[in-house]
Amino acid sequence: MPDILTIRDLHKTYPGGFEALKGVDLDIDRGEIFALLGPNGAGKTTLISIVCGIANATSGSIRVDDFDIVDDFRETRSRIGLVPQELPVDAFETVWDTATFSRGLFGRDSSPQHIEKVLKSLSLWDKKDSRIIDLSGGMKRRVLIAKALAHEPELLFLDEPTAGVDVELRQDMWDVVRELRENGVTIVLTTHYIEEAEQMADRVGVINNGEIIVVEDKTRLMQELGRKQLFIQLQQPLDALPEPLSDLPVELLHDGHELCYTYDTRSESTGITALLRTLQESGIHFNDLHTSQSSLEDIFVDLVRRTE
Amino acid sequence: MNVNGIKAIYGYEMARMRRTLVQSIVSPVLSTSLYFIVFGAAIGSRISEIDGIAYGAFIVPGLMMLAILTESLSNASFGIYFPRFTGTIFEVLSAPVSWVEVLLGYVGAAATKSIIIGVIILLTANLFVDIRIAHPLVMLLFLVMTSVSFSLFGFILGVWADGWEKLTIVPILVITPLTFLGGTFYSISMLPPVWQTLSLFNPVVYLISGFRWSFYENADVSVGISIAITSGFLLACLLVVRWIFKTGYRLRS
DSSP: OOEEEEEEEEEOOOOSSSSSEEEEEEEEEEOEEEEEEOOOSSSSHHHHHHHHHHHHOOOOEEEEEEEEETTTHHHHHHHHHEEOOSSOTTSSHHHHHHHHHHHTTTTTOHHHHHHHHHHHHOOOOTTTTTTTGGSSSHHHHHHHHHHHHHHHOOEEEEETTTTTTTTTHHHHHHHHEEEEEEEEEOOEEOOHHHHHHHOSEEEEOOOOOEEEEEEEHHHHHHHHHEEEEEEEESSSSOSSSGGGGTSEEEEEGGGGGEEEEEOOSSSSSHHHHHHHHHHHTTOOEEEEEEEEEOOOHHHHHHHHHHHH | HHHHHHHHHHHHHHHHHHHIIIIIHHHHHHHHHHHIIIIIIIIGGOOOOOOEEEEHHHHHHHHHHHHHHHHHHHHHHHHHHHHHHSTHHHHHSSHHHHHHHHHHHHHHHHHHHHHHHHHHHHHHHHHOOOOOOHHHHHHHHHHHHHHHHHHHHHHHHHHHOSHHHHHOOOOOIIHHHHHHTTTSSSSSGSHHHHHHHHHOHHHHHHHHHHHHHHHHHHHOOOOOHHHHHHHHHHHHHHHHHHHHHHTTTTOOO
């Protein structure tokens, strides 16, 4: 089976001359949750807009389920659902009508059963006859998701789905996303909340300045790029690092009450035993110690900085 | 062909008309009736016949055209401008619909509304004066062609406009004068020769003249030329719309 989405050498230059995408290559596996991370203006939304047909590419090719997005736009677009970042909704329509409209627009025969199922899964059923203008921001977001799911897409784009969304909706949304994935839907999401990518995604891609910096299995990315840190609570505060420790990657924190040792989990020896021995020999006593792993956020910040 | 897609857009636009029934149908009918009462009944009673047609009956085709032009333009331009303004256009752009299908939906709905309004005005006018339609098929042809071409023109206007001001300025500055000077309330032959010649550069003259011919077999210009000019305008609008979708002008960045 072909990949659900294949992007090759995608360039986008806006009329003003701004180069939003500089040769993006990306493959999305069928059935995965892919998180696209990147700072504001990195090109995330431009990339999604081109795949969905809202913006034109300057050059490059995009295939969805092995169909070209320009030549076979009917095939590709009917497979794609998009939940945009903004909240563009039709104020005077009812929830039911707007979801039904979306289904028809995407070429599907009407199916009240499916619309009912979608609205219920998003806790919108009791609002089905409400006009959208009367709904809260979070509810409008749900409506947009319902519209995107109305035509049963195989590939769903969620552009910043949880920006400005409360905890409850976020949980609901992730439940829906998990259920969709179980039903074989591929999900590409962009987010600023890296912890979400960390929780949800199978793979992570980082984009910056219109270029994909890294695409990696999330667990492997965290293993490979993640550092671990050992924190040692001292009994007596230190004014400065004693001589034997000064060559090691050790920092003194909290007015000398804590030592922080950074190490690489992949190297053969972490150096922890040696560190502890050195502490003992120097007569430095400690109460407690704990380790922590760098989050995807640290890795992301690190990656973006490195490419700037 | 994505028939469901066309139905969705068309149905959406028609629902918008039902939601704004007063604005969409009642107000053009009311304003036309007012024209009719003022020009037809009050002033018209002092004007004798024009070319053997009672003045009240003479202005009916022109009044219908006036309403159809204005309504086609405002409905179609608003129909596409509003989603652009709110951002909901993203859905249509990302949907598996071709430009022809988008047009059939938006322009089809706008033209339908205009035809409905035209017919209602005709029925209203029939209450005031005696109307006969000599060539019903030609009348229908003009009704449909005018509604469609000016809805297309409105669609172009709605895509081109980048603010509410532009959206309203074209109907006010261009269409209203052209229609009033296009022979709605008089026959071009009543004008001094210079103005007669100038009037021939006004495309609306051909619409109203042809339309009036289908009623009373009375025309300022030959009906063949009227049909040719209307068809030409329709074709020109279609070409512009095709160009808009090909290049993505103001729709796709």
